[in-house]
Amino acid sequence: MVDSNVSGSKGQRRREAILQLLKQQGRITIQELVERFDCSEATARRDLEQMEAAYPIIRTIGGAMYDGMNTVRDTAFAEREGLSYLEKERIAAKAASLIEEGDVIGLSGGTTNYLLAKLLKLRSGITVVTNAVNIAMELAGSSVQVVVTGGIMRHNSFELCGPLGEGMVAHLNIGKMFIGVDGISAAGGITTYSEQEAQIAKALIKRSHTTYAVFDQTKVGKTSLFSIAALPELQAFITDVPLTGDLADKAGQHRIVVHVAAEQE
Numbered sequence: 001m002v003d004s005n006v007s008g009s010k011g012q013r014r015r016e017a018i019l020q021l022l023k024q025q026g027r028i029t030i031q032e033l034v035e036r037f038d039c040s041e042a043t044a045r046r047d048l049e050q051m052e053a054a055y056p057i058i059r060t061i062g063g064a065m066y067d068g069m070n071t072v073r074d075t076a077f078a079e080r081e082g083l084s085y086l087e088k089e090r091i092a093a094k095a096a097s098l099i100e101e102g103d104v105i106g107l108s109g110g111t112t113n114y115l116l117a118k119l120l121k122l123r124s125g126i127t128v129v130t131n132a133v134n135i136a137m138e139l140a141g142s143s144v145q146v147v148v149t150g151g152i153m154r155h156n157s158f159e160l161c162g163p164l165g166e167g168m169v170a171h172l173n174i175g176k177m178f179i180g181v182d183g184i185s186a187a188g189g190i191t192t193y194s195e196q197e198a199q200i201a202k203a204l205i206k207r208s209h210t211t212y213a214v215f216d217q218t219k220v221g222k223t224s225l226f227s228i229a230a231l232p233e234l235q236a237f238i239t240d241v242p243l244t245g246d247l248a249d250k251a252g253q254h255r256i257v258v259h260v261a262a263e264q265e
Helices: 004-025 030-037 041-054 077-081 085-097 111-120 133-139 163-169 195-206 245-253
Strands: 027-029 057-060 063-066 104-107 127-130 145-148 152-154 159-161 174-180 183-185 189-192 208-214 226-229 236-239 257-260
Touching (some): 004 027, 004 030, 004 041, 027 030, 030 063, 041 063, 057 195, 104 111, 111 127, 111 174, 127 133, 133 145, 152 195, 163 195, 189 195, 195 208
Parallel strands (some): 127 145, 174 208, 208 236
Antiparallel strands (some): 057 063, 152 159, 183 189, 189 226
C-alpha cells in the first residue's frame, strides 16, 4: 500500500522541478516531461493542469510556457464571475435582444456568455452551439436546443478544447457567434490567455455568418498572449461603454457595428 503523503510529496517535488525548468527554458513539452521525470503522459498533463492554477504558467498545445513576466493571469471562472458583474449583465441583455426565434447561435465560454445563456432559458425556437460545459448545463431542461462540441475541458473556464471539438465544429453552420474575449485592441484584435481556447474560437468563427465580440470596458486596449481574430474578421461588438480612440476608428474603418448596452438594460 502506497503512503498517500509520500506520493503527494513526490508529486509536489516533481512539480517544483518542472517550475524551475520552465523558468530556465521558458517552455516545455509533454514529451520532455515524460523523458526527464520518467512519468506517464497522463501524469505530465495532470501536473501542468495543477500548476496552471497555482503558478504563472500557461498551458499550450503539447506542453506549457512560463508566464512570470505577465502580471495579468488567466483566472478561474469563479473569480471572473464577480468582476464587472453589472456591466456584464447589461451586455448579456443587449446580446439577448439581438437573438430571434429560429436563430442558430454560438456561445464561447466566459461570464458574459454564461449570463446570456441564463436569459435564453425561457426562449424557444433557438439552437445554441457551445464549447462551454457550464453554459450547456445552464440550458439543460430548457426549450433551447443545445449542441455541445467535444474536446478536453479546461478547468479554469469549463471550455472544451482540442482537435476533437475543432473537427466537429467544421461540420456546423452557425448564424450568430458570440465570442467572449480577454483583450481587444486596434492592433491586436481579439485575444485570450489560452492557446487551446483561441484555437476552438477560431474554428467557431470560421463556421459563423456573423461574429460578435462580447466585452466590457476593462478588456479594451488589452492584448493577451494568443490571437483569436483580427478586427476585419468580426462583424459586430457588444460592449458597455461607447468606444473611443484607435479602436473606435478601426471599428468604423472595417464597418463593424458597435452595440452599446444601455444603462438600464
